[in-house]
Amino acid sequence: MNIQIENLTKRYGPQTAVNDISFNVKTGEVLGFLGPNGAGKSTTMKMITGYIGIGQGDIRIGGNSVRETPDTIKQHIGYLPENNPLYLDMPVMDYLQFCAAIQGLDKTAIDGRIKEMIGVCGLNREKHKKIGELSKGYRQRVGLAQAMIHDPEILILDEPTTGLDPNQIIEIRKLIRDLGKEKTVILSTHILPEVEATCDRILIINKGTIVADGTANTLRKQAQGNEILRVRIEDGDSKMIQESLNELVTVKEVNFVNRDNNLFELQSESEQSSKREIFDLCVQKKWVLTELTPLETKLEDIFRNLTMN
Amino acid sequence: MRTIWIIAKRELATFFDSLIAYVILGLFLGFSGFFTWLYGNDIFLVGQANLRVFFGIASWTLFFFIPAITMKMLAEEQKTGTLELLLTKSVTDRQLIVGKFLGSFLLICIALIATVPYVITLSNIGNLDNGGTICGYLGLFLMSITYTAIGIFASSITTNQIVAFMLALFIGLFFHIIFGVLASNFTGVTGQFFDALDLQSHFESISRGVIDSKDLIYFLSVTLLGLFLAETSLSKRHISK
Numbered sequence: 001m002n003i004q005i006e007n008l009t010k011r012y013g014p015q016t017a018v019n020d021i022s023f024n025v026k027t028g029e030v031l032g033f034l035g036p037n038g039a040g041k042s043t044t045m046k047m048i049t050g051y052i053g054i055g056q057g058d059i060r061i062g063g064n065s066v067r068e069t070p071d072t073i074k075q076h077i078g079y080l081p082e083n084n085p086l087y088l089d090m091p092v093m094d095y096l097q098f099c100a101a102i103q104g105l106d107k108t109a110i111d112g113r114i115k116e117m118i119g120v121c122g123l124n125r126e127k128h129k130k131i132g133e134l135s136k137g138y139r140q141r142v143g144l145a146q147a148m149i150h151d152p153e154i155l156i157l158d159e160p161t162t163g164l165d166p167n168q169i170i171e172i173r174k175l176i177r178d179l180g181k182e183k184t185v186i187l188s189t190h191i192l193p194e195v196e197a198t199c200d201r202i203l204i205i206n207k208g209t210i211v212a213d214g215t216a217n218t219l220r221k222q223a224q225g226n227e228i229l230r231v232r233i234e235d236g237d238s239k240m241i242q243e244s245l246n247e248l249v250t251v252k253e254v255n256f257v258n259r260d261n262n263l264f265e266l267q268s269e270s271e272q273s274s275k276r277e278i279f280d281l282c283v284q285k286k287w288v289l290t291e292l293t294p295l296e297t298k299l300e301d302i303f304r305n306l307t308m309n
Numbered sequence: 310m311r312t313i314w315i316i317a318k319r320e321l322a323t324f325f326d327s328l329i330a331y332v333i334l335g336l337f338l339g340f341s342g343f344f345t346w347l348y349g350n351d352i353f354l355v356g357q358a359n360l361r362v363f364f365g366i367a368s369w370t371l372f373f374f375i376p377a378i379t380m381k382m383l384a385e386e387q388k389t390g391t392l393e394l395l396l397t398k399s400v401t402d403r404q405l406i407v408g409k410f411l412g413s414f415l416l417i418c419i420a421l422i423a424t425v426p427y428v429i430t431l432s433n434i435g436n437l438d439n440g441g442t443i444c445g446y447l448g449l450f451l452m453s454i455t456y457t458a459i460g461i462f463a464s465s466i467t468t469n470q471i472v473a474f475m476l477a478l479f480i481g482l483f484f485h486i487i488f489g490v491l492a493s494n495f496t497g498v499t500g501q502f503f504d505a506l507d508l509q510s511h512f513e514s515i516s517r518g519v520i521d522s523k524d525l526i527y528f529l530s531v532t533l534l535g536l537f538l539a540e541t542s543l544s545k546r547h548i549s550k
Contacts, residue, residue, distance in 0.1 A: 046393070049397040050396075050397060051396055051397050051546070052546055052547055053546075053547025053548065071399070071401050074397060074398060074399050074400075075398075075399040077397065079394075079397045081390060081393050081394060081397070083390055085389050085390030085391045085393065085394050086391065086394075087323075087391060088389075089323060089327055090319075090323070090326075094322070098315065098319050101311075101315045102312060102316070102395075102398050102399065102400060103398055103399055104311075104312075104399050146394075
């Protein structure tokens with residue numbers, strides 16, 4: 001099922017939580033929803049799941065507007081809200097039974113599904129405890145289990161891996177990737193490596209508007225612009241090296257990182273690479289080139305650049 | 310309908326899991342039993358084989374206990390965020406409200422059914438007025454649905470259980486006493502108006518053995534109004550101010 005979001009806007013009093021955003025998510029795609037706190041991620045997710053009304057614009061799920069048919073759409077969506085609210089005084093099994101029943105699952109299918117979810121989410125040892133007695137990580141697993149219990153075509157996960165231990169995080173990410181092959185998944189997170197590990201596409205939202213949309217690689221390319229190289233050259237006078245580097249046609253700018261051991265950071269002219277020229281220069285001058293590293297812009301930097309102003 | 314039943318069943322199970330049910334049942338039976346059989350204007354003092362005394366006491370105990378049962382219904386769900394979880398599943402606002410209403414009402418039914426031994430005892434002592442007894446119970450059930458609906462409404466507008474409890478009592482107080490007092494203080498149309506709103510007079514006329522459609526309509530319409538207002542109050546989350 002596709003999700004189409006068209007010019008979505010939501011205001012709370014004078015505050016605009018979501019400001020005219022549009023994007024599509026296709027079946028078989030995992031979309032990572034990034035943004036600083038209060039950027040409008042959760043508000044958007046709440047509107048997709050039909051919990052809060054749409055301000056302006058529309059959301060279409062499988063071609064149907066959420067405005068017109070909110071109740072029939074709900075059964076195709078699995079949702080894990082932020083902070084993972086649960087009935088703490090219910091045992092895990094009873095809770096999953098309740099969730100399955102309320103999602104309209106057939107009585108004969110319920111037990112099988114619960115068993116499957118308990119296996120997938122690693123809840124076997126805790127299944128008879130009350131949810132309130134579980135640790136945060138296990139509660140998170142219960143939250144994931146209830147979201148997936150009715151095998152929904154769309155999964156909306158608000159920070160799905162918070163509170164999990166590293167092993168569990170890797171398992172859950174793998175699970176999300178696998179699910180993402182045939183389902184539509186939107187997940188929000190603050191953990192940037194998580195987005196790279198699980199998502200096909202990244203959407204960065206800031207102050208209610210989309211500031212970036214694309215794969216991790218395209219975002220990098222957009223943000224990077226010119227090639228940046230870190231160069232260390234031994235056996236030469238630092239000043240002379242800097243001058244010679246500056247004279248290369250492909251080089252735009254050379255800066256010292258560390259004057260004592262001749263470490264430079266060098267920016268090439270746009271769309272050009274200076275790796276070859278640097279190497280040739282060193283051969284010609286008999287300098288020893290001990291480091292030549294292309295610097296990739298980290299996702300963290302892209303995120304900071306887009307959301308800090 | 311299945312959804313409503315699943316929600317109601319869960320509510321009832323939660324009552325029994327968390328001991329609330331046992332406390333409520335124990336106190337209800339304790340209070341009403343004590344005042345019906347042992348103390349003050351009890352059955353032996355009245356000396357008639359009817360449960361009039363019990364119905365009078367029960368109407369007061371229910372008046373206090375129903376808000377205690379309904380106060381957490383929606384207030385707690387809103388506070389802990391589980392409301393969001395429920396309403397993003399295949400549950401409409403209306404199904405949730407009716408499910409919660411039914412769950413609370415079932416607990417009250419259990420409390421009232423637990424008083425059937427009173428009926429059996431009394432019919433052994435004397436010649437029990439069967440019609441009057443059935444009508445008395447009917448009155449209690451009707452009163453219960455009314456106060457349950459009011460309680461659910463009170464619970465829907467706040468996230469604090471104590472506020473929900475006090476508010477339900479406060480609204481209930483109008484129906485239980487204040488409208489009656491106003492009715493006796495005014496004459497003419499105003500008096501009739503308040504008399505029509507007074508729950509006690511409708512309850513008494515039913516428990517006296519007169520089933521009038523006017524009374525039935527009164528209880529059902531206040532109930533529906535309460536549930537409708539609760540639904541409206543839930544749907545407020547959709548509105549952007």
